[in-house]
Amino acid sequence: YVTHDQVEAMTMADRMIVMNAGRAEQIGTPLDVYERPATLFAAQFIGSPSMNVLEVEGREGALSVGDMRLPNPTGHSGPVMLGLRPEHLTPDPQGPIAMQVQLAEPLGANTLLHGKLPTGQGFTASLPGVHAVSHGGEALRLGIKPANMHLFDRATGMRLG
Numbered sequence: 480y481v482t483h484d485q486v487e488a489m490t491m492a493d494r495m496i497v498m499n500a501g502r503a504e505q506i507g508t509p510l511d512v513y514e515r516p517a518t519l520f521a522a523q524f525i526g527s528p529s530m531n532v533l534e535v536e537g538r539e540g541a542l543s544v545g546d547m548r549l550p551n552p553t554g555h556s557g558p559v560m561l562g563l564r565p566e567h568l569t570p571d572p573q574g575p576i577a578m579q580v581q582l583a584e585p586l587g588a589n590t591l592l593h594g595k596l597p598t599g600q601g602f603t604a605s606l607p608g609v610h611a612v613s614h615g616g617e618a619l620r621l622g623i624k625p626a627n628m629h630l631f632d633r634a635t636g637m638r639l640g
Contacts, residue, residue, distance in 0.1 A: 485525055486527070488509065509525075512525050515629075518636045520636060522629055526565075530562045531562070531565060531602050533560070533561045534560060535561045536558055537558075544596070544598060547576060549576070550625045555630055558633045559632065560636070563623055563628060570610075576622070580594040580612050581594045583610060590605070590610040604621055
């Protein structure tokens with residue numbers, strides 16, 4: 480069965496193949512592909528809203544992007560791509576991720592917050608419940624568990640660690 484509808488694929492499939500330009504990027508159960516994407520393409524294809532992807536630098540046991548320092552779950556040093564699923568982010572006043580919220584989409588069970596990081600890059604968080612934003616540009620700090628961070632090689636797009 481072939482589909483471009485990821486929700487359909489996630490709910491109907493026992494196993495799935497994520498294809499990219501005629502080649503299999505990843506083969507596995509839907510949850511395997513979602514929880515441990517083998518490539519950056521597979522990571523960005525599965526999940527709604529899409530995974531946030533940041534160019535970061537691994538050094539001194541941390542991942543740096545602009546002035547933000549995040550935990551480094553693999554200890555990899557050098558330039559890498561970091562994937563963060565919007566639904567894995569949590570409000571945390573001491574969190575390492577600083578976001579300026581520009582738009583809130585209340586969806587009932589959760590709220591999508593769209594904004595920018597201090598680097599100017601767009602960023603999305605999906606938080607449970609209703610989160611009102613009083614005005615554009617509201618500051619929000621977010622945390623993420625290292626187990627929910629995905630690192631990919633910047634040149635090949637392959638998963639690291």
